[in-house]
Amino acid sequence: MGLLTALDGGYGDRADAVTVAGTALSWEQLLGAAGAVAERAAGAPALAVLARPTAETVAAVVGGLLAGVPVVPLPPDSGPVERAHILRDSGATLLAGTALPEDAEGLTALPVDLADRPGGGWRPAAEDPDRTAFVLYTSGTTGAPKGALIPHRAVAAGLDGLADAWQWDAGDTLVHGLPLFHVHGLLLGVLGALRTGSRLVHTGKPTPAGYAAARGSLYFGVPTVWSRIAAEPDAARALAGARLLVSGSAPLPVPVFERLRALTGQAPAERYGMTETLITVATRADGERRPGAVGVPLPGTRTRLVGEDGRPVPADGESVGELQVQGPTLFDGYLGRAEATAASRTADGWFRTGDVAVIGPDGFHRIVGRASVDLIKSGGYRIGAGEVEAALRDHPGVADAAVVGAPDPDLGQAVVAYVVANGEHVLGERELIDFVAGRLSVHKRPRRIVLVGDLPRNAMGKVLKKQLLEDGR
Template sequence: MSPLFPALAAGSTRPALQFGDQALSHAELATVAGALAARIAGAPRVAVWATPTLGTAVGVVAALLAGVPVVPVNPKTGERELTHIVTDSSPALVLAERGVELPPILAGLARLDTDVDHVTDATDVPGEADPAAPLPAEPSPEAPALIVYTSGTTGPPKGVVLPRRAVAATLDALEDAWQWTETDVLVHALPLFHVHGLILGILGPLRRGGSVRHLGRFGTDGVARELSSGATMLFGVPTMYHRIAEALAGDPALAKALNGARLLVSGSAALPVHDHERIAAATGRRVIERYGMTETLMNTSVRADGEPRAGTVGVPLAGVELRLVDETGAAIAAYDGETVGEIQVRGPNLFTEYLNRPDATEAAFDDGWFRTGDMAIRDPDGYVRIVGRKATDLIKSGGYKIGAGEIENVLLEHPGVREAAVTGEPDEDLGERIVAWIVPAQADAPPSAEELAAHVGAQLASHKRPRTVRYLAALPRNDMGKIMKRALRG
């Protein structure tokens, strides 16, 4: 297998990583990460305390160069969940920025500091490293690269074992879909303990031989600054793009910066159509969406040379097979923009297993196809429209199968609605009734339930109108901005 990071192996002098005033070229990263790799080689696994810093990126790259599986750890993880992750993955040591205080469950492990100024100082553990040594040989494509823990919405988080093959396949498929080259400069402010921020946002530019500028903390001023000074791509989650949309009316510099970007990409959750349209109207540029999961990495995307259609996640990436199935597991042949089915995928982008969970691994597949649990429809031209999660977003009301996502998009078009979520709850007559959870634009003057039902009924079929409306000051969200619908209860 060719190197996961060809530019590091070649000693490219192009910029690679920038976090604030700290920066490394590919050649410099090869030196510092190579030195750290020599010190951890042979370890069964390492945990990385994934702060949004240069040291985190160096630590992850070092482990990948050494062929040691990486367990990224969210610094905000609670004690019970963190204990489960550490106990389940059994890392031999932890990589962290110098001076960072670790919780007790990690403090008992051997520790290596990842600060760029200190990675060649081998005083923490025995053994000296030669910073000029050649990089290690590339491991097998099936060797584990990362073990990323899921959110654990239905039990303790599961460790998703991602092989090097899956990382390379996804990043190369995105090279094709996004026309991603070594001249691209990515800017983002995403956390570094999950697929979007770490694999796409850090490892993606490194594999392409390009560069990434991490903002540390999201802010529209930082986005405008970097896109105005050479950055060509922006990755974000819907919450970030919503804040951008809110700021555009009073910030012409931000609008100009976004207009100059080559690619604006949103992921990790659906970007409301309303925010799509506001950004397009103010900047002349369309945000594109892609669709993936921890277990599958990326499955689909709107292509850079395709139609940036709001409300869709594009078409399957190169090498990815995608099908929709009905409740019996039978494949749905229709490309009619109406028939809802569960997405199943297979291809080189898939994970190997859930760590220590052969039962869960077996249950996740249907004759080689991974059951995503996501519900979608397909347009006649193959574009995929996700309507929600099978467990929380598919509402069966009055004999109809209804996707929560399309109702949410219509609700967000109402001027009196700032945020919206739609769920189903038991109903003796309908089976399930549609419930709208609304954060009003003006807390003291929320739109009435009747007004919102009429608004939805005018845009969609009448059976998709919310039967109940509940008002909140804010919707519960996780670190990635995803709405936690399981926390919404009547």
Template sequence: MRPLFLEAIAQWPADRVALQTDSGAFSYGYLRKAAQCVADALRDALSSDVGARILMPAWPDWQYVATLWGVWQGGGVAVPFSLGATAEELSYLITDSEATALVCPAVLAPMLRPLCVAMGIGFWEVETVVATQPAPTEWPAIQPAARALMIYTSGTTGKPKGAVHTHGSLAAQIQTLVTAWQWQATDKTLLTLPLHHIHGLVNILGCGLWAGATVVILPKFDAGKVWEIFAQSDFTVFMAVPTIYSLLVEAYRAASPAQQAGYTQACQAMRLMVSGSAALPVTLLNAWQEISGHFLLERYGMTEIGMAISNPMEGFRKAGSVGKPLPGVSIRLVDEAGQVIAQAHEAGEIQVKSPCMFLEYWRKPDITKASFSAEGWFKTGDIAEQDEEGYYKILGRNSTDIIKSGGYKLSALEIEGVFLQHPEVAACAVVGLPDERWGEVVAMAVVMQAAASSAAPDLLHWGKAYLASYKIPKQVIVVAELPKNAMGKVVKNEVKQWFAKE
């Protein structure tokens, strides 16, 4: 039995274009053969450990898809990671996931091979293995319950946790969205999001290829480039985070009237535009509708549960709302006392039951267990309310230690842990500040050691060696001490108020 995803894409003609990238156009047939080569090269690594974890950089090109499919073909677990990951962050992922090997495109080999050698894991270049002829192999039968994907997500415990999805939960996610958003083989979509998150990996790439569509990958987001591509091609679907829509609006307004007319026409030719991964300001929703003619479809989901709530493809979409539960998904709101909320407009934590649910946090059984209620509901940590018509509105997080910035979910505790390693930092508190473009931006209040000589810019420069650029604080203030409650815990709401006064 082939993995469910590979079974789905096997139906598409070998010569149909699956991907268009800076490297060229790649057919379904080419990618299927390339995946077989990857699986063949990894045979020993995969056979030595059932569900072996294979790390892969989220490289926005054909090599990513060939590696992902190849790992699944051989029965492994794909562990994608950010291209911005530092050596320290990647070392943590290798250790925590107990990875057997890493597969990457040749261009990244000089950077990644030494680390793999130092940490004693296997290393392969995609181009090298694809150039070989795969040997006839009897691949193992892959059951729906088998582990398929591990996505690292930040949490209140500080260090990222590996959220594990099975072939069955991934297939459920994709099939739900393909049906709800009416994906077709005739669709063409532009992918500008990172491929180590559910939004880019499942909602766009996964759904598009499952449906037999063409996915055009832009290696790096550039608002002007996106508008140029829109105007020159026949896209039907576009999905992005609010930050991207905000930047596109800015670029549109800076364009000439003739360019604007072409951009608007290109948008109006599309059938669907979706926003997610962060709250969509109503002002941005209205601005986008004005220039594109599209009332953005806003939805709600997260790494662990896939997509759970969505405004309808057809029918009434409500501004400021993420819609209603998707088919097969059950949602309830629970108050601080653990009681289920039945009244409209009363805030509570979103709890979910779904066939799209993740299996576990890798090697963290206690945290996994604590993430579910006694009745099996996953506790999202997000606060929402439901109106009389059944539409949900997201109000925020129940934890001040999670920051949503530009579609990323960042852990304040992880960032604090890094800066506390600086010899001149006595204490620090990291918070998220509201921002129209990014949703939230990272800010840090820091207490320096008495004899410290470093200034805030020096701290940030130092931090870039240990943290990806999007985790580096955008604002820093130096303070004498941090506000704490009777239990000695930093009162972060007070810290946020300091920045409001700046």
């Protein structure tokens, strides 16, 4: 099946090859249900899938790929305005499911039945590595979400690179409970298993109990998931038999990293990527796992740091610059957005990630954050929000922290920290400011501390820093 080699039968079959929220399918059963979807979807401009954590979602996605039709995953919690924009912008004419939302005007429902099978004359679409596999919509922090065109070749290159980095093969059981509309949960967490031949257990919801009961060898999670698991020692210890715990989509707080290491006997492996690039940098299974670091580039991927003046930034482990990427996992552009596509690349063809990072002499990458919200320019200094957050989380009374640059008439931007206390200490503003100043350069200390009950996050656990600034807490 080209991209999904497990469906070719080369790995044999098993009754529980794919389990989603308790529903188990063999690869043969999945192929049958997906083939029926593919037979009905053939020739459509795009197939939208309301990506709930179900086996039907997996069958619908696989069916679109087998039909050679671009798959458009829809967040199940998207509001009517966002959903209507994605459906209209993507050009989808089919929506997998038996009932259409009221705002899905003009679309045809495509039922998904796990017991269904295609007709005897059905065949998958001819392989074409340049064909669009997915139209994945970005978060839309500036304007309406844009549809990133992800070709089959990029998905294959990314999964093969991670299989190499993580020694991921058919002997593994992959466990996760991540959303199925995102690179992490869908492309890595479903298609990765169908490419490597590993067994897949999707827990439905990413609960500590669900992860502990799955008895996997390879686990995927975001920091929120790992933080909750680390807070339940029995659940964390149940993962001690796994060979690799992978964290991504947002930085893993160092205290969570260390607690997981203490409870499971191994340090988690972090990785880095984004919708437009898929995963480009990862900690290797056979390599060092450093707190706060996301590893080294995957095979075939090149990275570089560039300053605001356009000049190269040295890979010295200290200097901060915008991370730019070249390699086989990059997207083909934004659907219908020629200007945005052109602006996303440099004149010499590198993709501008918009993230700021530090690269060490040994090639290890550390992501500081987004250039738009995490590179703070204060009093003539350039300060990475991530290192201030890491320093704050080292304080025994801090459960979590987010740092932003707030407009300031004197400094340009002032470092402001939003802090969640762990309840064991009474936190004072001066105490925290001095704590950071004692660990970092004095100019990196927060000028203001705001104590909050929690931090606003998106579905993948990333802090919504623009919301913090807009709320003006």
